[in-house]
Amino acid sequence: MQTDDRADRDSYRRAVGRFATGVAVVTTRRDDADYAMTINSLASVSLDPLLALFCVEKIARFHDAVLSAGVWGVSILPDSAEDVSRFFAHRGRPLAGQLDAHPHHHGRLGVALFDEALATLECRTAAVHDGGDHSIVVGEVVTVTTPADGSPLLYHEGRYRRLAE
Template sequence: MHKVASVQTGDRADRDAYRRAVGRFATGITIVTTRLDEIDYAMTVNSFASVSLDPLLALICVEKVARFHGAVLSAGVWGVSVLEESAEDASRFFAHRGRPLEGQLEGHPHHHGRLGVALFDDALATVECRTVAVHDGGDHSIVVGEVVAVATPADGSPLLYHEGRYRRLSG
């Protein structure tokens, strides 16, 4: 028999219960970048998804209060680097709010792709997108982009996030 715990307040599910429930969905970890006025912006994101194969579309969700939000909407282009399991330190660094923009990519081997956005050299995959739509998603914006370039620069296992912790695939 399965244990069923349902927590609701009025017409809505409880926020903490919802957070615990969706935390059971394992996600890959990416660093998403954009470039605006010759400044590189980067942020750890696990809300990245393929949307369509015809046309090629992907999406990211960006918190509206993040400085990355304004930059990516203004720039209209963005890159996604799918992190390899040894990249936990990079993921933690780019998840930290308020870090200085200047020099933030130093020490993280990268290059600028076709759209001018930074892409990590040791990523399992990179995707470059041009924004085609932005949708309201509560405290986030859902940014949909047309995929204009892809690469698979490295082989390896992905870095995962599950139940509030970094995880790795086991054999």
């Protein structure tokens, strides 16, 4: 057991890594190009109005795309989609054709939504807040679907996990 209580980058990462999160891919569309990025920072904010948020690193190419587009989609991944999560978490992949190998459709707001998702949201950006090296993007939820049943993909202590029966 570690007893050092100093707050530094490494101890903070270890501590928050103990909080299990779901895994999703957030998407946007700008200039006829689809952008996508794996996230585990999705949170429900409000039921009245319906609001959700995610965080995006300011240096990611997704950052400027989603802020200028003003719309985004979320596909909550099933536990069978670890490969999808890993692919969209990888920096520097080519933008063109990145969705070709992943069955998807474009929703009402024009953003890509994954066909295998447990749930999807389409959102219009309502606010953007500074969050250090990230921006906190809050969106009004416009559409919600639950196309598939199953167990979610989880992330805990730096590893993908699955729910135990």
